[in-house]
Amino acid sequence: MIYILKxxxxxxxxxxxxxxxxxxxKMYRFNRFYLLFxxxxxxxxxxxxxxxENPKPVNGLQTTLEVTTKVLDLTPKQxxxxxxxxxxxxxxxxxxILLIKTIYSISKIKNIKGKKIGYKNQKIVLTDENIPPFSFWKTIYIGKNYLVNNQIDPRIFIHEKSHIDQKHSLDLLFIEILKIFTWFNPSLFSTKKPSSPIMNFWQMNLY
Known part of the structure:
Protein backbone atom coordinates (compact mmCIF):
# COMPACT_ATOMS: atom_id res chain seq x y z
CA MET A 1 0.00 0.00 0.00
CA ILE A 2 2.86 2.40 0.79
CA TYR A 3 4.23 1.91 -2.73
CA ILE A 4 0.85 2.79 -4.27
CA LEU A 5 0.65 5.98 -2.22
CA LYS A 6 4.17 6.95 -3.25
CA LYS A 26 5.09 25.61 -27.00
CA MET A 27 7.97 23.26 -26.28
CA TYR A 28 6.20 20.19 -27.64
CA ARG A 29 9.12 17.77 -27.65
CA PHE A 30 10.25 18.79 -24.19
CA ASN A 31 6.69 18.58 -22.83
CA ARG A 32 6.27 15.12 -24.32
CA PHE A 33 9.56 13.99 -22.81
CA TYR A 34 8.62 15.51 -19.44
CA LEU A 35 5.24 13.74 -19.29
CA LEU A 36 6.68 10.37 -20.24
CA PHE A 37 9.65 10.76 -17.91
CA GLU A 53 21.72 0.07 8.74
CA ASN A 54 24.16 -2.02 10.71
CA PRO A 55 22.98 -5.54 11.45
CA LYS A 56 21.72 -5.95 14.98
CA PRO A 57 23.29 -8.66 17.12
CA VAL A 58 21.07 -11.67 17.55
CA ASN A 59 20.30 -12.71 21.09
CA GLY A 60 20.24 -16.50 21.04
CA LEU A 61 18.18 -16.85 24.22
CA GLN A 62 15.61 -14.30 23.09
CA THR A 63 15.24 -16.01 19.70
CA THR A 64 14.74 -19.40 21.35
CA LEU A 65 12.07 -18.01 23.67
CA GLU A 66 10.22 -16.38 20.76
CA VAL A 67 10.20 -19.61 18.73
CA THR A 68 9.06 -21.63 21.76
CA THR A 69 6.25 -19.18 22.45
CA LYS A 70 5.01 -19.42 18.85
CA VAL A 71 5.08 -23.22 18.93
CA LEU A 72 3.22 -23.41 22.26
CA ASP A 73 0.62 -20.85 21.23
CA LEU A 74 -2.25 -23.24 20.55
CA THR A 75 -5.03 -20.74 21.19
CA PRO A 76 -7.69 -21.24 18.51
CA LYS A 77 -7.87 -18.18 16.26
CA GLN A 78 -11.22 -16.84 15.22
CA ILE A 97 -12.72 -4.70 -17.98
CA LEU A 98 -10.29 -1.91 -18.89
CA LEU A 99 -8.18 -4.32 -20.94
CA ILE A 100 -11.23 -5.46 -22.91
CA LYS A 101 -12.31 -1.85 -23.51
CA THR A 102 -8.85 -0.89 -24.74
CA ILE A 103 -8.73 -3.83 -27.16
CA TYR A 104 -12.21 -2.89 -28.36
CA SER A 105 -11.16 0.72 -28.95
CA ILE A 106 -8.12 -0.35 -30.98
CA SER A 107 -10.25 -2.74 -33.05
CA LYS A 108 -12.75 0.07 -33.76
CA ILE A 109 -9.95 2.19 -35.17
CA LYS A 110 -8.50 -0.65 -37.21
CA ASN A 111 -11.94 -1.55 -38.61
CA ILE A 112 -12.81 1.93 -39.85
CA LYS A 113 -14.09 1.35 -43.36
CA GLY A 114 -12.89 3.54 -46.19
CA LYS A 115 -10.84 3.82 -49.32
CA LYS A 116 -7.17 3.09 -48.73
CA ILE A 117 -4.84 5.26 -50.76
CA GLY A 118 -1.18 6.16 -50.85
CA TYR A 119 -0.33 9.82 -50.67
CA LYS A 120 3.28 11.02 -50.59
CA ASN A 121 4.42 7.58 -49.39
CA GLN A 122 1.87 7.70 -46.57
CA LYS A 123 -1.01 5.27 -45.99
CA ILE A 124 -4.33 7.10 -45.78
CA VAL A 125 -7.88 5.87 -45.21
CA LEU A 126 -10.64 8.04 -46.70
CA THR A 127 -13.83 7.24 -44.83
CA ASP A 128 -17.47 8.27 -45.21
CA GLU A 129 -17.74 8.48 -41.43
CA ASN A 130 -18.09 11.96 -40.00
CA ILE A 131 -14.90 11.93 -37.94
CA PRO A 132 -12.14 14.53 -37.66
CA PRO A 133 -8.74 13.67 -39.18
CA PHE A 134 -6.43 11.70 -36.92
CA SER A 135 -3.52 9.31 -37.16
CA PHE A 136 -2.94 6.02 -35.42
CA TRP A 137 0.15 3.91 -35.77
CA LYS A 138 1.20 4.33 -39.43
CA THR A 139 -2.14 5.35 -40.91
CA ILE A 140 -3.94 8.67 -41.31
CA TYR A 141 -7.74 8.56 -41.14
CA ILE A 142 -9.60 11.37 -42.90
CA GLY A 143 -13.33 11.84 -43.42
CA LYS A 144 -14.27 12.69 -47.01
CA ASN A 145 -16.05 15.77 -45.73
CA TYR A 146 -12.62 17.20 -44.89
CA LEU A 147 -11.44 17.05 -48.49
CA VAL A 148 -11.20 20.36 -50.33
CA ASN A 149 -11.82 19.98 -54.08
CA ASN A 150 -11.12 16.27 -53.63
CA GLN A 151 -7.71 17.16 -52.26
CA ILE A 152 -6.22 16.65 -48.82
CA ASP A 153 -5.51 19.90 -47.04
CA PRO A 154 -1.66 20.11 -46.83
CA ARG A 155 -1.91 21.48 -43.27
CA ILE A 156 -3.90 18.44 -42.13
CA PHE A 157 -1.52 16.05 -43.84
CA ILE A 158 1.61 17.65 -42.40
CA HIS A 159 0.09 17.78 -38.92
CA GLU A 160 -0.96 14.12 -38.87
CA LYS A 161 2.24 13.01 -40.58
CA SER A 162 4.24 14.63 -37.78
CA HIS A 163 2.29 12.56 -35.23
CA ILE A 164 3.23 9.40 -37.11
CA ASP A 165 6.88 10.37 -37.51
CA GLN A 166 7.15 11.14 -33.79
CA LYS A 167 5.35 7.88 -32.90
CA HIS A 168 2.72 9.52 -30.70
CA SER A 169 0.64 6.34 -30.87
CA LEU A 170 3.24 4.70 -28.65
CA ASP A 171 2.67 7.43 -26.06
CA LEU A 172 -1.05 6.75 -26.15
CA LEU A 173 -0.63 2.99 -25.80
CA PHE A 174 1.92 3.41 -23.01
CA ILE A 175 -0.46 5.55 -20.99
CA GLU A 176 -3.34 3.17 -21.67
CA ILE A 177 -1.31 0.20 -20.44
CA LEU A 178 -0.50 2.09 -17.24
CA LYS A 179 -4.18 2.92 -16.82
CA ILE A 180 -5.18 -0.70 -17.30
CA PHE A 181 -2.93 -2.01 -14.55
CA THR A 182 -2.78 1.06 -12.28
CA TRP A 183 -6.25 2.55 -12.78
CA PHE A 184 -6.21 3.65 -9.14
CA ASN A 185 -3.75 6.44 -10.03
CA PRO A 186 -5.87 9.56 -10.75
CA SER A 187 -2.98 11.49 -12.33
CA LEU A 188 -3.08 9.17 -15.37
CA PHE A 189 -6.49 10.51 -16.36
CA SER A 190 -5.13 14.04 -16.78
CA THR A 191 -2.35 13.22 -19.27
CA LYS A 192 -4.59 13.09 -22.34
CA LYS A 193 -5.42 16.13 -24.42
CA PRO A 194 -9.20 16.17 -24.97
CA SER A 195 -8.82 18.50 -27.96
CA SER A 196 -6.92 15.89 -29.96
CA PRO A 197 -9.09 14.03 -32.55
CA ILE A 198 -7.50 10.67 -31.82
CA MET A 199 -8.14 11.23 -28.11
CA ASN A 200 -11.77 12.12 -28.80
CA PHE A 201 -12.25 9.06 -30.99
CA TRP A 202 -10.43 6.85 -28.47
CA GLN A 203 -12.48 8.10 -25.53
CA MET A 204 -15.73 7.84 -27.52
CA ASN A 205 -15.15 4.12 -28.00
CA LEU A 206 -13.46 3.44 -24.67
CA TYR A 207 -15.71 5.16 -22.13
Whole structure:
Protein backbone atom coordinates (compact mmCIF):
# COMPACT_ATOMS: atom_id res chain seq x y z
CA MET A 1 0.00 0.00 0.00
CA ILE A 2 2.86 2.40 0.79
CA TYR A 3 4.23 1.91 -2.73
CA ILE A 4 0.85 2.79 -4.27
CA LEU A 5 0.65 5.98 -2.22
CA LYS A 6 4.17 6.95 -3.25
CA UNK A 7 3.36 6.41 -6.94
CA UNK A 8 0.18 8.48 -6.71
CA UNK A 9 1.83 11.32 -4.78
CA UNK A 10 4.91 11.47 -7.00
CA UNK A 11 3.02 11.33 -10.31
CA UNK A 12 0.40 13.82 -9.11
CA UNK A 13 3.11 16.28 -8.08
CA UNK A 14 4.96 16.05 -11.40
CA UNK A 15 1.77 16.29 -13.46
CA UNK A 16 0.64 19.31 -11.42
CA UNK A 17 3.97 21.01 -12.13
CA UNK A 18 3.42 20.34 -15.83
CA UNK A 19 -0.04 21.91 -15.93
CA UNK A 20 1.14 24.84 -13.81
CA UNK A 21 4.32 25.80 -15.65
CA UNK A 22 4.73 23.89 -18.94
CA UNK A 23 1.35 23.27 -20.52
CA UNK A 24 1.06 26.71 -22.13
CA UNK A 25 4.65 26.67 -23.36
CA LYS A 26 5.09 25.61 -27.00
CA MET A 27 7.97 23.26 -26.28
CA TYR A 28 6.20 20.19 -27.64
CA ARG A 29 9.12 17.77 -27.65
CA PHE A 30 10.25 18.79 -24.19
CA ASN A 31 6.69 18.58 -22.83
CA ARG A 32 6.27 15.12 -24.32
CA PHE A 33 9.56 13.99 -22.81
CA TYR A 34 8.62 15.51 -19.44
CA LEU A 35 5.24 13.74 -19.29
CA LEU A 36 6.68 10.37 -20.24
CA PHE A 37 9.65 10.76 -17.91
CA UNK A 38 7.43 11.88 -15.02
CA UNK A 39 5.32 8.72 -15.33
CA UNK A 40 8.30 6.38 -15.61
CA UNK A 41 10.06 8.17 -12.75
CA UNK A 42 6.97 8.06 -10.54
CA UNK A 43 6.57 4.32 -10.99
CA UNK A 44 10.25 3.54 -10.49
CA UNK A 45 11.23 5.74 -7.54
CA UNK A 46 9.09 4.03 -4.84
CA UNK A 47 10.98 0.78 -5.44
CA UNK A 48 14.39 2.39 -5.04
CA UNK A 49 15.65 2.39 -1.49
CA UNK A 50 19.07 3.13 -0.03
CA UNK A 51 19.71 1.79 3.45
CA UNK A 52 22.89 1.58 5.48
CA GLU A 53 21.72 0.07 8.74
CA ASN A 54 24.16 -2.02 10.71
CA PRO A 55 22.98 -5.54 11.45
CA LYS A 56 21.72 -5.95 14.98
CA PRO A 57 23.29 -8.66 17.12
CA VAL A 58 21.07 -11.67 17.55
CA ASN A 59 20.30 -12.71 21.09
CA GLY A 60 20.24 -16.50 21.04
CA LEU A 61 18.18 -16.85 24.22
CA GLN A 62 15.61 -14.30 23.09
CA THR A 63 15.24 -16.01 19.70
CA THR A 64 14.74 -19.40 21.35
CA LEU A 65 12.07 -18.01 23.67
CA GLU A 66 10.22 -16.38 20.76
CA VAL A 67 10.20 -19.61 18.73
CA THR A 68 9.06 -21.63 21.76
CA THR A 69 6.25 -19.18 22.45
CA LYS A 70 5.01 -19.42 18.85
CA VAL A 71 5.08 -23.22 18.93
CA LEU A 72 3.22 -23.41 22.26
CA ASP A 73 0.62 -20.85 21.23
CA LEU A 74 -2.25 -23.24 20.55
CA THR A 75 -5.03 -20.74 21.19
CA PRO A 76 -7.69 -21.24 18.51
CA LYS A 77 -7.87 -18.18 16.26
CA GLN A 78 -11.22 -16.84 15.22
CA UNK A 79 -11.53 -16.75 11.44
CA UNK A 80 -12.37 -13.34 9.98
CA UNK A 81 -13.32 -12.15 6.51
CA UNK A 82 -10.28 -11.82 4.26
CA UNK A 83 -10.44 -8.28 2.87
CA UNK A 84 -7.19 -8.79 0.98
CA UNK A 85 -8.77 -11.39 -1.29
CA UNK A 86 -11.72 -9.09 -1.93
CA UNK A 87 -9.41 -6.22 -2.88
CA UNK A 88 -7.40 -8.42 -5.26
CA UNK A 89 -10.60 -9.74 -6.81
CA UNK A 90 -11.92 -6.21 -7.34
CA UNK A 91 -8.59 -5.14 -8.82
CA UNK A 92 -8.60 -8.09 -11.20
CA UNK A 93 -12.18 -7.47 -12.38
CA UNK A 94 -11.60 -3.77 -13.07
CA UNK A 95 -8.28 -4.48 -14.82
CA UNK A 96 -9.85 -7.08 -17.11
CA ILE A 97 -12.72 -4.70 -17.98
CA LEU A 98 -10.29 -1.91 -18.89
CA LEU A 99 -8.18 -4.32 -20.94
CA ILE A 100 -11.23 -5.46 -22.91
CA LYS A 101 -12.31 -1.85 -23.51
CA THR A 102 -8.85 -0.89 -24.74
CA ILE A 103 -8.73 -3.83 -27.16
CA TYR A 104 -12.21 -2.89 -28.36
CA SER A 105 -11.16 0.72 -28.95
CA ILE A 106 -8.12 -0.35 -30.98
CA SER A 107 -10.25 -2.74 -33.05
CA LYS A 108 -12.75 0.07 -33.76
CA ILE A 109 -9.95 2.19 -35.17
CA LYS A 110 -8.50 -0.65 -37.21
CA ASN A 111 -11.94 -1.55 -38.61
CA ILE A 112 -12.81 1.93 -39.85
CA LYS A 113 -14.09 1.35 -43.36
CA GLY A 114 -12.89 3.54 -46.19
CA LYS A 115 -10.84 3.82 -49.32
CA LYS A 116 -7.17 3.09 -48.73
CA ILE A 117 -4.84 5.26 -50.76
CA GLY A 118 -1.18 6.16 -50.85
CA TYR A 119 -0.33 9.82 -50.67
CA LYS A 120 3.28 11.02 -50.59
CA ASN A 121 4.42 7.58 -49.39
CA GLN A 122 1.87 7.70 -46.57
CA LYS A 123 -1.01 5.27 -45.99
CA ILE A 124 -4.33 7.10 -45.78
CA VAL A 125 -7.88 5.87 -45.21
CA LEU A 126 -10.64 8.04 -46.70
CA THR A 127 -13.83 7.24 -44.83
CA ASP A 128 -17.47 8.27 -45.21
CA GLU A 129 -17.74 8.48 -41.43
CA ASN A 130 -18.09 11.96 -40.00
CA ILE A 131 -14.90 11.93 -37.94
CA PRO A 132 -12.14 14.53 -37.66
CA PRO A 133 -8.74 13.67 -39.18
CA PHE A 134 -6.43 11.70 -36.92
CA SER A 135 -3.52 9.31 -37.16
CA PHE A 136 -2.94 6.02 -35.42
CA TRP A 137 0.15 3.91 -35.77
CA LYS A 138 1.20 4.33 -39.43
CA THR A 139 -2.14 5.35 -40.91
CA ILE A 140 -3.94 8.67 -41.31
CA TYR A 141 -7.74 8.56 -41.14
CA ILE A 142 -9.60 11.37 -42.90
CA GLY A 143 -13.33 11.84 -43.42
CA LYS A 144 -14.27 12.69 -47.01
CA ASN A 145 -16.05 15.77 -45.73
CA TYR A 146 -12.62 17.20 -44.89
CA LEU A 147 -11.44 17.05 -48.49
CA VAL A 148 -11.20 20.36 -50.33
CA ASN A 149 -11.82 19.98 -54.08
CA ASN A 150 -11.12 16.27 -53.63
CA GLN A 151 -7.71 17.16 -52.26
CA ILE A 152 -6.22 16.65 -48.82
CA ASP A 153 -5.51 19.90 -47.04
CA PRO A 154 -1.66 20.11 -46.83
CA ARG A 155 -1.91 21.48 -43.27
CA ILE A 156 -3.90 18.44 -42.13
CA PHE A 157 -1.52 16.05 -43.84
CA ILE A 158 1.61 17.65 -42.40
CA HIS A 159 0.09 17.78 -38.92
CA GLU A 160 -0.96 14.12 -38.87
CA LYS A 161 2.24 13.01 -40.58
CA SER A 162 4.24 14.63 -37.78
CA HIS A 163 2.29 12.56 -35.23
CA ILE A 164 3.23 9.40 -37.11
CA ASP A 165 6.88 10.37 -37.51
CA GLN A 166 7.15 11.14 -33.79
CA LYS A 167 5.35 7.88 -32.90
CA HIS A 168 2.72 9.52 -30.70
CA SER A 169 0.64 6.34 -30.87
CA LEU A 170 3.24 4.70 -28.65
CA ASP A 171 2.67 7.43 -26.06
CA LEU A 172 -1.05 6.75 -26.15
CA LEU A 173 -0.63 2.99 -25.80
CA PHE A 174 1.92 3.41 -23.01
CA ILE A 175 -0.46 5.55 -20.99
CA GLU A 176 -3.34 3.17 -21.67
CA ILE A 177 -1.31 0.20 -20.44
CA LEU A 178 -0.50 2.09 -17.24
CA LYS A 179 -4.18 2.92 -16.82
CA ILE A 180 -5.18 -0.70 -17.30
CA PHE A 181 -2.93 -2.01 -14.55
CA THR A 182 -2.78 1.06 -12.28
CA TRP A 183 -6.25 2.55 -12.78
CA PHE A 184 -6.21 3.65 -9.14
CA ASN A 185 -3.75 6.44 -10.03
CA PRO A 186 -5.87 9.56 -10.75
CA SER A 187 -2.98 11.49 -12.33
CA LEU A 188 -3.08 9.17 -15.37
CA PHE A 189 -6.49 10.51 -16.36
CA SER A 190 -5.13 14.04 -16.78
CA THR A 191 -2.35 13.22 -19.27
CA LYS A 192 -4.59 13.09 -22.34
CA LYS A 193 -5.42 16.13 -24.42
CA PRO A 194 -9.20 16.17 -24.97
CA SER A 195 -8.82 18.50 -27.96
CA SER A 196 -6.92 15.89 -29.96
CA PRO A 197 -9.09 14.03 -32.55
CA ILE A 198 -7.50 10.67 -31.82
CA MET A 199 -8.14 11.23 -28.11
CA ASN A 200 -11.77 12.12 -28.80
CA PHE A 201 -12.25 9.06 -30.99
CA TRP A 202 -10.43 6.85 -28.47
CA GLN A 203 -12.48 8.10 -25.53
CA MET A 204 -15.73 7.84 -27.52
CA ASN A 205 -15.15 4.12 -28.00
CA LEU A 206 -13.46 3.44 -24.67
CA TYR A 207 -15.71 5.16 -22.13
Missing amino acids: IILCSSLLITLYFTFLQKE SLIFSYAVPFISVTS ESFNWTNLLWMSYGIITV
